[in-house]
Amino acid sequence: MSxxxxxxxxxxxxxxxxxxxxxxxxxxxxxxxxxxxxxxARSAALPAHLRERALSRLSSRLAGGxxxxxxxxxxxxLRNRExxxxxxxxxxxxxxxxxxxxxxxxxxxxxxQRRRLDGKRRRGDVKRLRRSTDD
Numbered sequence: 001m002s003x004x005x006x007x008x009x010x011x012x013x014x015x016x017x018x019x020x021x022x023x024x025x026x027x028x029x030x031x032x033x034x035x036x037x038x039x040x041a042r043s044a045a046l047p048a049h050l051r052e053r054a055l056s057r058l059s060s061r062l063a064g065g066x067x068x069x070x071x072x073x074x075x076x077x078l079r080n081r082e083x084x085x086x087x088x089x090x091x092x093x094x095x096x097x098x099x100x101x102x103x104x105x106x107x108x109x110x111x112x113q114r115r116r117l118d119g120k121r122r123r124g125d126v127k128r129l130r131r132s133t134d135d
Contacts (some may be wrong), residue, residue, distance in 0.1 A: 005096065007045045012088075013037040013079065017074035033072035035046040041065025044052065046096070049110040072117075 019033035029104075040046075040054055040062065058067060069091065071084035 005050065007038065007043070007092070010042055013039075014084075019080070030077065032075060032077045032080055033070070034077065034080040034084045035068055035070050036081075036088055037068045038088060039065060040067050043068060048098045057095045058091065061091075063078060082115060087089060090107050108118055 009037040013036070015037070016031035017033045017035070018029075040051065040058065041066065043051065046054065055062070055065070061067060062064060067088070069084050069087045071080040071087065071093055074080045
């Protein structure tokens with residue numbers, strides 16, 4: 001996930017099932033779909049403050065404090081496992097990232113205000129000149 005935080009493999013749960021989609025005759029016999037679950041609420045891998053941040057940011061994706069990621073786009077179980085791990089890694093990395101600094105409000109410069117008003121005036125002149133003069 002990050003250099004400071006790693007999730008041990010023992011805290012991850014994998015389930016395999018048959019995936020739909022392409023695969024020919026093998027699609028009905030191989031369990032290539034992967035569901036990767038991580039119990040975020042009870043994990044000891046994350047410090048308390050990072051766990052709380054992740055729980056609040058991922059609250060819509062959690063079911064009972066468990067984050068589940070599904071991958072079934074590849075025909076091979078191994079590639080689906082790698083895709084699911086990558087998705088979980090990206091989700092957790094984004095969830096524990098610190099909030100970006102808040103935007104400092106600034107006023108537009110005098111030159112930018114003048115350019116904006118000059119553009120509006122020019123556009124108004126163009127429209128005024130397009131009008132018919134005979135009433």
